């Protein structure tokens with residue numbers, strides 16, 4: 001069971017003067033229990049790809065398949081896909097609307113026909129997963145901190161028990177502590193079997209947490225592979241518009257002057273390699 005994207009092409013406003021080819025033959029795969037990041041500069045097609053993964057958009061050409069179900073013209077199949085793939089937009093807290101945290105998190109499962117008996121189980125499970133205990137149940141979501149609101153918004157998707165979670169820039173607007181907390185929360189979800197598909201322009205974050213990374217450039221898949229594979233590529237060549245972590249930039253320069261450096265995005269590993277070299 002997995003999400004498979006094969007040679008995906010997507011054209012906005014096809015056949016009109018506004019026609020834009022946002023994806024030009026992109027392939028990738030994501031499995032439960034795996035963290036996949038989609039990285040690229042603004043306008044590279046990340047959000048367009050993300051919206052295909054829960055059938056908000058249908059391919060112009062190529063294939064998107066979720067656990068064997070095709071994203072195509074059959075909208076009954078889209079319902080099944082949306083039960084499997086939870087999509088969390090940028091600033092999800094802006095979409096909170098209920099008066100209590102409980103009602104907010106219960107909304108999704110109620111909408112999907114989960115029994116009233118089962119609802120508190122789902123709410124407890126989802127809020128626990130995001131680190132919010134029962135004392136939050138009756139609180140007004142609008143009176144929570146920014147980080148707590150975002151957790152409630154994520155819990156409101158988790159309560160549907162999706163197998164995959166697609167998050168579009170989930171750390172936008174958070175400080176570094178909030179960012180680290182959210183990423184370790186996502187890592188826990190991954191370890192417990194959820195597939196994480198993380199859309200971001202932050203390559204450093206993607207390298208730190210991902211099992212696989214897709215780098216998009218102007219709608220094309222530039223690289224697809226493990227963080228090590230991506231770093232090797234990035235040390236070897238510069239990509240216009242893609243900001244690389246300082247460690248990768250430094251490694252690139254060291255290689256340029258004939259210094260053999262390891263494939264890494266961690267400052268400590270690079271520093272140790274340099275130290276070792278000078279000790280020899």
Ligand SMILES: Nc1ncnc2c1ncn2[C@@H]1O[C@H](COP(=O)(O)OP(=O)(O)OP(=O)(O)O)[C@@H](O)[C@H]1O
Pocket residue numbers: 012013020021022040041042043044045046047048049201
């Ligand atoms: N609704 C739309 N109608 C027409 N063109 C669109 C639409 N949405 C996106 N596009 C175009 O498709 C291309 C890809 O956009 P997309 O939003 O997928 O990129 P992105 O990588 O997510 O960008 P960002 O990081 O800025 O969110 C861009 O050229 C964009 O202008």
